[in-house]
Amino acid sequence: MRLAAAVLAAGAVALAPGCGGDGSGVDPMPLDTLRPTFDGEAAQALVERQVAFGPRIPGRDGHGAQLTWMLARLDSLADAVETQAFTHEHTQFDATLELTNVVARFRPEATRRILFLAHWDTRPFADQADTFAERQMPVPGANDGASGTAVLLQVARHLADDPPSHDVGIDLLFTDGEDYGPNLPDMLLGARHYAATADPQRPPEYAVLLDLVGDADPSFPVEGFSRGFAPEVVDRVWGVADALGYGAFFPTSGGPFVQDDHIPLNEAGIPTVNVIDFEYGPDNHIWHTPDDLPANTRASTLGMVGEVVLELIYRGLQP
Ligand SMILES: [Zn+2]
Numbered sequence: 001m002r003l004a005a006a007v008l009a010a011g012a013v014a015l016a017p018g019c020g021g022d023g024s025g026v027d028p029m030p031l032d033t034l035r036p037t038f039d040g041e042a043a044q045a046l047v048e049r050q051v052a053f054g055p056r057i058p059g060r061d062g063h064g065a066q067l068t069w070m071l072a073r074l075d076s077l078a079d080a081v082e083t084q085a086f087t088h089e090h091t092q093f094d095a096t097l098e099l100t101n102v103v104a105r106f107r108p109e110a111t112r113r114i115l116f117l118a119h120w121d122t123r124p125f126a127d128q129a130d131t132f133a134e135r136q137m138p139v140p141g142a143n144d145g146a147s148g149t150a151v152l153l154q155v156a157r158h159l160a161d162d163p164p165s166h167d168v169g170i171d172l173l174f175t176d177g178e179d180y181g182p183n184l185p186d187m188l189l190g191a192r193h194y195a196a197t198a199d200p201q202r203p204p205e206y207a208v209l210l211d212l213v214g215d216a217d218p219s220f221p222v223e224g225f226s227r228g229f230a231p232e233v234v235d236r237v238w239g240v241a242d243a244l245g246y247g248a249f250f251p252t253s254g255g256p257f258v259q260d261d262h263i264p265l266n267e268a269g270i271p272t273v274n275v276i277d278f279e280y281g282p283d284n285h286i287w288h289t290p291d292d293l294p295a296n297t298r299a300s301t302l303g304m305v306g307e308v309v310l311e312l313i314y315r316g317l318q319p
Pocket of ligand 1: 123144179288
């Protein structure tokens with residue numbers, strides 16, 4: 001993902017913890033007491049497993065190894081697994097990228113659906129690193145790639161073990177080519193492909209993107225484009241976080257505007273919010289560097305995000 005520079009200036013400073021909640025005095029929404037508890041430790045293990053494949057850069061060994069592993073895992077958990085293979089001609093380099101989105105569906109026959117997504121690829125170059133040598137290195141992608149993927153893979157496990165009692169279908173989308181770059185024409189590739197091929201007659205009721213959801217010092221202020229495109233989804237997601245007691249970590253103001261996979265989906269008519277902690281380490285100093293390693297992600301943070309996702313899923317489409 002990439003910050004939208006023009007609107008960054010005032011909005012980029014995250015609120016300090018303690019500024020959560022909307023202060024409206026409205027009672028928090030009731031929670032679904034029957035849902036499973038999200039296993040954050042299992043999600044952290046899934047982050048470590050992904051990073052161990054090596055960088056998940058299209059065309060590299062780690063990319064193929066992760067795809068095989070993800071498909072095997074999802075085949076054993078979901079009701080249906082689809083792949084979307086596609087290519088992208090790079091706009092700057094003489095390269096054709098071979099990319100694959102993965103969609104794991106639960107209750108594929110259901111007409112009313114909710115979509116959750118995360119990118120599974122990693123960035124070829126650590127362009128935010130301090131030294132020239134480091135900037136030639138790939139990003140390991142523990143937080144930027146593996147964290148959101150790990151949460152959704154673990155969600156798939158919980159859905160398989162404890163199917164929700166309602167009849168809303170759940171789709172988990174793992175996008176490829178989000179972070180190739182270096183610039184936006186060669187990013188968000190999987191989300192663009194998904195949006196271009198989605199059935200306009202049957203869009204999901206709403207969608208939630210997870211990106212950078214594993215930092216040791218979590219803060220998920222409402223991302224700017226999310227509020228503009230999908231204010232009702234913002235209210236739902238941040239309302240659930242507040243009801244779970246995470247309001248201090250999900251402030252309802254102060255978030256940056258980030259160009260990310262939610263943009264193509266929103267432009268295709270799928271109201272989508274981006275749950276993103278765009279301060280990875282103090283001053284975001286770990287983002288897009290070789291230090292994006294599992295030592296810098298936390299089971300507790302993955303667990304908190306996973307709890308929000310499970311609550312959203314198990315409550316179905318009730319307000
Ligand atoms: Zn990135």
